[in-house]
Amino acid sequence: xxxxxxxxxxxxxxxxxxxxxxxxxxxxxxxxxxxxxxxxxxxxxxxxxxxxxxxxxxxxxxxxxxxxxxxxxxxxxxxxxxxxxxxxxxxxxxxxxxxxxxxxxxxxxxxxxxxxxxxxxxxxxxxxxxxxxxxxxxxxxxxxxxxxxxxxxxxxxxxxxxxxxxxxxxxxxxxxxxxxxxxxxxxxxxxxxxxxxxxx
Numbered sequence: 001x002x003x004x005x006x007x008x009x010x011x012x013x014x015x016x017x018x019x020x021x022x023x024x025x026x027x028x029x030x031x032x033x034x035x036x037x038x039x040x041x042x043x044x045x046x047x048x049x050x051x052x053x054x055x056x057x058x059x060x061x062x063x064x065x066x067x068x069x070x071x072x073x074x075x076x077x078x079x080x081x082x083x084x085x086x087x088x089x090x091x092x093x094x095x096x097x098x099x100x101x102x103x104x105x106x107x108x109x110x111x112x113x114x115x116x117x118x119x120x121x122x123x124x125x126x127x128x129x130x131x132x133x134x135x136x137x138x139x140x141x142x143x144x145x146x147x148x149x150x151x152x153x154x155x156x157x158x159x160x161x162x163x164x165x166x167x168x169x170x171x172x173x174x175x176x177x178x179x180x181x182x183x184x185x186x187x188x189x190x191x192x193x194x195x196x197x198x199x200x
Contacts, residue, residue, distance in 0.1 A: 053191040116176025122158040
């Protein structure tokens with residue numbers, strides 16, 4: 001005799017098969033890694049020594065920045081000086097000599113150094129009718145004025161070095177000079193991310 005087919009049993013087995021198949025399919029879709037068009041992390045990391053931002057400025061804009069900085073820096077100082085850019089860099093101020101207040105104008109040529117710092121080399125001095133050597137005037141300036149820690153004045157070499165690698169912004173970012181052309185009014189700086197410990 002032929003066995004009677006149990007329809008309920010077949011339906012149950014089909015249902016179990018569908019549930020298992022659906023579960024395997026969903027698990028495969030959930031656990032598989034989806035391909036994206038995002039670049040790998042090595043391509044989104046800025047290479048060491050590369051600026052994250054290049055800034056192009058003219059003398060007028062940079063003079064505004066420097067005036068603001070010096071005003072804040074000298075707000076508690078009785079003796080003040082000015083520093084701004086014309087066709088040369090100009091340091092203007094006053095010092096006392098034998099009880100008299102002497103105005104001076106010290107002109108510099110700026111040079112970008114290999115490490116991104118800026119060296120100012122004394123070129124000319126205007127100090128009224130007095131005939132004083134540049135090195136002596138710079139010595140008086142050092143004694144009379146307060147400069148930021150990252151500014152190094154060398155009367156012997158008649159230079160001022162702006163150590164931008166020591167001038168850190170509040171977030172740790174720092175600046176390097178790339179190009180300075182005062183005659184062409186073209187000044188370029190690079191803004192860099194904080195250096196990782198051990199990479200300095």
